[in-house]
Amino acid sequence: MAYLKNHAYDIDTEELARFAKAMGHPARISILRFLSSLDSCFFGDICQELPIAKATVSQHLTELKNAGLIRGEIEPPKVRYCIDRENWDKANEAFRQFFANIQPKDICCDPQN
Amino acid sequence: MAYLKNHAYDIDTEELARFAKAMGHPARISILRFLSSLDSCFFGDICQELPIAKATVSQHLTELKNAGLIRGEIEPPKVRYCIDRENWDKANEAFRQFFANIQPKDICCDPQN
């Protein structure tokens, strides 16, 4: 549901959430792992790696494209996909910073620490 | 929708996707940022930070708990929340490895590189 106020969360938070959301499904993690393990490949190659129908794979690819994590270019009659380097690095940095910002361990409340 | 086959994706992929999914909403990123900036705090403190109703905050906290990223313990009549260090580190490492596994830049297909 869309918020009435527009900038309810700050830009960095929204961006990190968008990257995380795009990665929030095992099929999409699989696609990203596969694509990041090679230079590029065709839709059909990705399809073979996954236990789901091609229509569904296509949907997941669209979501990853919308999040900026991958690119696709038509090479008739095929479509070549690859990681979008620029945004991949951006996402990497966003996650890195996010996790790095935690308080030092010795002053955390958690009784198990 | 649940898959018919059980182990359709490997464990690491499922785990990373679960962490990512939990982080896939700006309210939950905000909660995690807030909690990781201090040792611990009460539900009410978190609520004040967010532009949504307390019932919704409670739901988001439950999701973060289910993903293992936070903990909550009752201190009547309040509830104290904090980051789950163990799983936080696990998630950090999972994301770090995920992004690190990409092929070197010079052999990627992307024409913009």
Place this chain on the structure above:
DNA sequence: TTTGTTGTTCGCAAAATTACGAATAAATTT
């Protein structure tokens, strides 16, 4: 021109997500 290959889009259904106010539960305070 017909046929085949490749991948997206359409139409649909089931389930999950996000959100809220009201009701509830649990404990303390008055």
Place this chain on the structure above:
DNA sequence: AAATTTATTCGTAATTTTGCGAACAACAAA
């Protein structure tokens, strides 16, 4: 005992997500 504080749960609604098969579009090959 009644009232207050704190946070969760319930009930409900709107939207999004996930998934599939069938239909479609675009191009190549026969």
